[in-house]
Amino acid sequence: MSSIDPTGIQGNDPFARLKDVPQFTVTSTTVQHGQEWPAAQYSEGSGHEGAQDVSPQLSWSGAPEGTKSYAVTVVDPDAPTMTGFRHWSVVNIPADVTELAEGAGSADGSALPEGAFQLDHDGGAPGFMGAAPPAGHGPHRYFIVVFALDTEDLGIEKDATGTFFGFNVFGHTIGRASLVVTGETSE
DSSP states (O other): OOOOSSSOOOOOOOTTTTTOBBOOEEEEESSTTTTBOOOBBBGGGGOOTTOOOOOEEEEEEOTTOOOOOOEEEEEEETSSSSOOEEEEEEEEEEEEEEOOOOTTTTTTTTTTTTTTOOBBTTSSSSSOOOOOOTTSSOEEEEEEEEEEESSSOOOOOOOOOOOHHHHHHHHEEEEEEEEEEEEEEOO
């Protein structure tokens, strides 16, 4: 189990084979490290009462010197696919921005900082897609990750795939901050 994963849930560590980089801090007023998503952060299609597909509030600090931009992703490595499930990807967040408000991941992206944009989640639409693990599949982990990057512009288009996003982010990462939360849908 990764040192960034306090959940105790056995599963794929999405960072196990990546180069070590300095860690910095990410916090949230929406969710706590190691705890379950609040209802609003579940997908409207999940069957959870109060589910609204609302992206979490995130604040970060302590990024390494040389940070020129940030990228944010939320990924469920426990999804029953070969690659996990990407719930949110934001790129080209300016280096002087250290917070995203709750709900910044709306489909239109209007609450994102100037120059930043989001890619389609693995459900095929832009914005944040809330947690929706298959009913009865057990608890899933959701890695909320802020990447400090050595470039102002990641050089990808809004229609880039999650895999292309990941490849480019990981090639420019000079620091990483993570929260891990859980989600589960009962039968």
